[in-house]
Amino acid sequence: MRFDAIMKVVVMLVIMLRHCNGLSMNYYMLSCPMAEFIVRNSVNSALRADPTLAAGLLRMHFHDCFIEGCDASILLDSTDDNTAEKDSPANLSLRGYEVIDDAKQQLENQCPGVVSCADIVAMAARDAVLFSAPGLIYDIPKGRKDGTRSKIEDTRNLPPPIFNSSELIKMFGQKGFTAQEMVALSGGHTLGVARCSAFKNRLKNFDSTHDVDPNMDTQFMKTLVKTCSAGDTAEQPFDATRNNFDNAYYRALQRQAGLLTSDQTLMTDPNTRPIVNAYAMNQAMFFFDFQRAMVKMGQLDVKETGQVRQNCRKIN
Ligand code: HEM
Structure with missing residues (x-):
């Protein structure tokens, strides 16, 4: 094949793999090839022990994305001078944080500073659905960066259960x-x-x-x-x-x-x-x-630039 034909194929592949917001299906292919596998393993072993956590992980992704975009703002803990989203009444019953922590720890051991908490939440929600509906398998783009803002008042933008x-x-x-x-x-x-x-x-x-x-x-x-x-x-x-x-x-x-x-x-x-x-x-x-x-939903207001948290509960 001639060089320009090869280049055309490469460019087409890159376009196919990249989304306009900087996310791509194979985002971690070179930097952390085991990323998807590690998250799926963490989710599967947690759900084998407690299948009800699938609901928690799915809801967590929704509540993350609807507030400040999919940037893992839902995972940040409150500090002395800030009450975080997770402490809002709408989020008090959210579950599954320890599944994300477990996946993050393994990812940090394998490829430190590479896989964002926002991507872990998105992959975990996808894998929780797959666990609960064998066969419902789908790929999601990755490359989200983690946010630094998490404020209780932002959660007013979550839909209340009394909405028509x-x-x-x-x-x-x-x-x-x-x-x-x-x-x-x-x-x-x-x-x-x-x-x-x-x-x-x-x-x-x-x-x-x-x-x-x-x-x-x-x-x-x-x-x-x-x-x-x-x-x-x-x-x-x-x-x-x-x-x-x-x-x-x-x-x-x-x-x-x-x-x-x-x-x-x-x-x-x-x-x-x-x-x-x-x-x-x-x-x-x-x-x-x-x-x-x-x-x-997983691409709502994603951040292309920003940090990859070392610990999903704290900004770096
Ligand atoms: C359409 C607007 C929505 C409203 C008003 C709403 C509201 C709620 C409320 C009030 C609960 C129960 C919380 C509790 O009592 O502890 C709940 C649970 C849940 N929501 Fe939604 N939700 C909405 C959309 C969604 C979406 C889009 C998803 C995910 C795609 C989702 C996933 C879940 C799941 C899985 C649970 C069960 C959580 C568990 O068992 O721990 N919800 N939702």
Whole structure:
């Protein structure tokens, strides 16, 4: 092959591998070739011991990306003069920090100062989904840098569980997502639980004779009332298969057994209902849309320049 033809191929490859924001699929190919393997190993061994952590890792990536972009700001600890995002009420139930610490420690041993905490969070969320849905495998671009700002007040930009569909469409729209992408991402609630404090707004006028939320199945309402009788921190799974990544969440919405106001509203609103019905009927379609939306979410306001933290909980 002539030199210019070879150069053309090389340039095409570089363009294919690099995204416009400086991220690329093979970012660590030369600098830390074992990076993906190390993260997947840490995630898999943690999840074998406690499969419920998959939900924590997925939610952590969402809460990281929605505030200040995907820059691991969620991992920074509070200091004497700063209260960090992780200490906001919206983040107090986040779980899985020790999985990230474990992966980071191994990566620092293998290739010090190379793999960012933001990339570890993104890879861990992807691997948590794969663990919970064998077959749902997808590649994500890497190369995010770690941020230095983490402030409790920034977390007001996380969607509250009482939001209705139009409010969710608006909030996700401001981040560049379509309504369909928002509904696909909400499918993250196929994993994990919510505490009574997040859904008791739907029960507040409940008494044994009146159904207060017209969009809730009566039997399901009774289950929630029973759960909440154990207090604000009592946990209720989002769907019947809390550790399996599947489309049971959307089927629950069809039965009016969505847990949060922000879940059931997707079925109530005629604008989003057809998407819920499509995902409930076609799991492959949900998986396809979910992985694309996750790759997009993982590129929210990423920092091309910045630091790679040595310890994910502290800035260098
Ligand atoms: C659409 C707007 C959203 C709202 C209003 C929302 C709200 C919530 C709330 C209130 C909880 C329960 C927290 C608790 O009681 O401890 C929760 C849990 C969770 N959320 Fe969301 N969320 C949204 C979107 C997402 C997205 C986009 C993802 C991921 C792609 C996600 C993943 C999760 C997971 C996996 C859990 C369970 C966590 C666990 O079991 O530890 N959520 N969410």
